[in-house]
Amino acid sequence: MSDRSPDPPRLERWDRRMEAPLAVASVAYLAGYAVRILAHSHLSDGWLDVILVVTLTSWALFVVDYAVRLRLSGLGPLRFLRTHLLDTVVVILPLLRPVRMVSIYNQIQRRHDEPRLGLYARVMVYSGLTVALLGFAGALTVYHYEADAPGASILTFGDAVWWTCATLATVGYGDMVPVTPMGRVVAVGVMACGLALLGAVTGSFSSWLIQSFRREDEKDEGTRNGGRPPGNSPGAS
C-alpha cells in the first residue's frame, strides 16, 4: 500500500552515523567549487590541485553513502531511485546537499516533540533554499564561462549574481546577458529552476497568507461565540 516502507534499523543507524561527515563534505564541496572558480588566478597550481582533491573526495563520499543506503534499503535500484528522489539528485548535483539540512532539522525537532514548521512554511524554506543554492551555483558557472569571452557583458562575479537574480525573478533587464553557448545552456537551466521553484515559493506564500487571514477570522468568530478555540475548527490545518 504505502510507497515508502519504514527504513530498516541498520539503514537508520547508518544515516545517523553519516550525518556529520556528509554535512562537512557538502560544505567542503560547495567551498571547493566556489574557490576554484572565483580565486582561479590567485592560487598556485598546488593549491588548485588540493582543492580539486577535496571536491572530488566529497563527491566520492556522497556516491559511497548512496550506494551503501541503496544496499541496506533492500530495494531494487529503480524503486530506491523513485522513493529517494532528493538523495539521487544530491549525488548528481552535490551542490544541493545543504537542502537536506532542513530535513535533518525537522527530524531533530520531531525527536524532541517540538513543533515543526507548518506545511507551507516548509515548502517555502525548501524551495527557497534550493533556488538560492542553484542560483549561487548558476552564477558561479555562468561567471566561469562568460568572464573571458569576447563581447561578454558579465565580467565580474557580482555581475553574475545580479544577472542571476534578474533571471530568477523573470525580470530579465537585458543589461547583462550570457553570450557563450555554455553560458546560455546554464542560463536556460537557471530559468527553468526559477520558474518551477520560485513558483512553488510564491504559491505557498499566497496560500499561507490566505490561511493566516482565514484563521484570524475564525479566531474572531471564536472570541464572539464564547472563546471556542479556533484550533478545533475543521478548516484550520
Place this chain on the structure above:
Amino acid sequence: MSDRSPDPPRLERWDRRMEAPLAVASVAYLAGYAVRILAHSHLSDGWLDVILVVTLTSWALFVVDYAVRLRLSGLGPLRFLRTHLLDTVVVILPLLRPVRMVSIYNQIQRRHDEPRLGLYARVMVYSGLTVALLGFAGALTVYHYEADAPGASILTFGDAVWWTCATLATVGYGDMVPVTPMGRVVAVGVMACGLALLGAVTGSFSSWLIQSFRREDEKDEGTRNGGRPPGNSPGAS
C-alpha cells in the same frame, strides 16, 4: 491550543490609546524619509536636521510601543515575535506602518457590527498596499543611490518610479537599470517583494473572480428552483 491567546485588558487599553500617535508617527516617518531624499539639495542644513529628528523620534516611538506591548503581553520575546510578526516587521521597517491601518479599519467596522471586506479582498488590499509602500520606499532608496552615480540611467525620481513599476510587474524593459552595488541590492529586494506579494494579489484576484462566477451560477440555480437564497448554499463562504 490557540497560538494567539486574547490580549490582556491593559494591553488593549494601551493599543487604543496609542492608535492616534502611532498613525501620526508613521506619516511623519514616511514624509521625513521622502523629503530628506527628494528635497535634499533644496533644504538648508537646519531643516535637514529638523527632519532627521522627526524621523528618528517617530522610529523611537515605534520601538517604545513595541517594548511596552511585549511587556504587557506577558509573553517571552520569541513567542511575542512569532505571534506579532507584522508588528515586529514594522519596528524594523517603519515604512510598512500604514499597512496596519487596514487592520484598524477592520476593527472599527467590527465594533459597529458592519460587514468587513471579504477574505480575498482583504488579502488583496493588504498585499497591494504593502507592495505600494515597499515600492515607494524602494524607488526612493534606488533614486538616492543611483541619481549621482557615473553611468547611471535612473536620473530622476520619476525614472525611479517607472523602473520600480517595470520591476515589480517583472516586465523589466532594461531601459533603466541600477548600476551601483547598493542600488542593485535594493533592486533584488524589490524583485523579491514583487514576486511574493504581487503573486498573492493576483492569486487572490483569480480566486475572487472564480468565486464570483460560481456564486452567479448558484444564484441562477436558486432563481430556477423557486428563489432559494444562494447565501445558504455551502459553497458560498
Place this chain on the structure above:
Amino acid sequence: MSDRSPDPPRLERWDRRMEAPLAVASVAYLAGYAVRILAHSHLSDGWLDVILVVTLTSWALFVVDYAVRLRLSGLGPLRFLRTHLLDTVVVILPLLRPVRMVSIYNQIQRRHDEPRLGLYARVMVYSGLTVALLGFAGALTVYHYEADAPGASILTFGDAVWWTCATLATVGYGDMVPVTPMGRVVAVGVMACGLALLGAVTGSFSSWLIQSFRREDEKDEGTRNGGRPPGNSPGAS
C-alpha cells in the same frame, strides 16, 4: 441574505429593450476612439467632429442607461454600485462594454436551456476578452502619446501593439519603451491589467486542464467498474 435580489420586472424589460442600442453604441464608441487616433492626420476637421459627436453620444447612452437602471432597481447608489460593479466600470471605461456580450450570450443560451460554458471556460473568456480590449485601448493610447515624442521608440501602431503584447506577457524585451510621462502612466495600467487578468486566465486554464485530466481518470474508473457514468461522481463539477 442574498446580496443580489432578483431584478424587478420593469428593469428586466428595460434591459431587454436596450440590448441592441447599447451593442451598437459600444461598437460605435470603440470605432470612434480608434479612428480618431489612427486616422487623425488623414481626416478633415469636419469628419473629426462627426466622429467626436458619435463617440460622445455613445458614452451619453451608457450614462443614461446606467441612471435609468439605478432608478428602476430601487436600490441606493452605493448598493447598486456594489452589486453592478461591471456595469459601473463600463460607464467609466466604455471600451469594456463588449465584455458584457459574453454575459448576454450566456443569457440567451440559458433561455433556450442549452448548455453554457463551464466555470473556468467562462472566467477565461471574460478575462481574456477584457485583456484583449484593454490591451487594444492601451496600444491606441500609448501610440497617441508616443508617436510624435522626441526620442520615442514606439513609432507606428504596429509597434504599439507589439509593445503591448510583450508587456502584457511580462516579457518586456525593452526594444520599445514609452518615454513620455503619460505613455508611462498608461504602461503601468497595462502592466497591472496584464498581471491581474492574465493571471486569472492562466490560473483558470491550469485548473481546467487538471480538471480535464481528473475527469478522464474518473471515466476510466467508470468504464472498469461496469460503466457507471462519471457525471454522477462527486468530484466532477
Place this chain on the structure above:
Amino acid sequence: MSDRSPDPPRLERWDRRMEAPLAVASVAYLAGYAVRILAHSHLSDGWLDVILVVTLTSWALFVVDYAVRLRLSGLGPLRFLRTHLLDTVVVILPLLRPVRMVSIYNQIQRRHDEPRLGLYARVMVYSGLTVALLGFAGALTVYHYEADAPGASILTFGDAVWWTCATLATVGYGDMVPVTPMGRVVAVGVMACGLALLGAVTGSFSSWLIQSFRREDEKDEGTRNGGRPPGNSPGAS
C-alpha cells in the same frame, strides 16, 4: 449524462491499427519541417521537393485518420470536435502529434495494469512536452522569417532557440528580438503558449510539491499511530 460515451468497437480497432503509421508520420512531419528550414541552402531542389512531399503526405494521413474517426464515432462534426479537442488541434498543427504519445503510453500501462503517472505528473509531462514542441516549432518559424531580414538580431538557429527560451520563461532580455511582422506574430503565439502552458507546468509542480510534503507528514503520523498505512487516509489522492 457522460459527455464522452465509450468509443464503438470499430473505432477502437481503427485506432489500434493506425497507432504505428501515425507515429511514423508525426516524426516524418516534424523532421521534414525542420530540415526544410534549417538545411534550405544546402539541399538541391530535388531533395527539397522530396521533403515537401513527405511533409504533405504525413499531414494528409492525419486528415484522413481524423475523417475516418469522425465517421466511425457516429457523432456530429461539432460534437466530435468538442470531445476530441486534442485530435482536432493535431490535424491543424501536426507538430503537436507527439504529445499523443503520452496518452498511448498511458493506455499501454493501463492494459498491463501497471501504475500510471500521478495526476500532476501527467499534467506536467503533457504541458511540458507541448511547450517543448511548440517552442521548437516557434524557434524554427521565427528563424525562417528573421534570418535574412535587414536589421535582424536573430541570425542563427541557436539564436532563435535562445530567444525562444528567454521568451517562454517571460524573462525577455531583449538582446534578440524579432523585427519582421511575421516574426512578431509568431512571437506573440510563443508568449501566449508560454504563459498558459508553463503556468500549468509550474502550477502542477507546486501542487505536487505541497502534496508530497503533506504525504510525508501523514506518513510520520502513521508511523507514530502504530503504522497505519498512509495510503488509506482520505487526503492522499
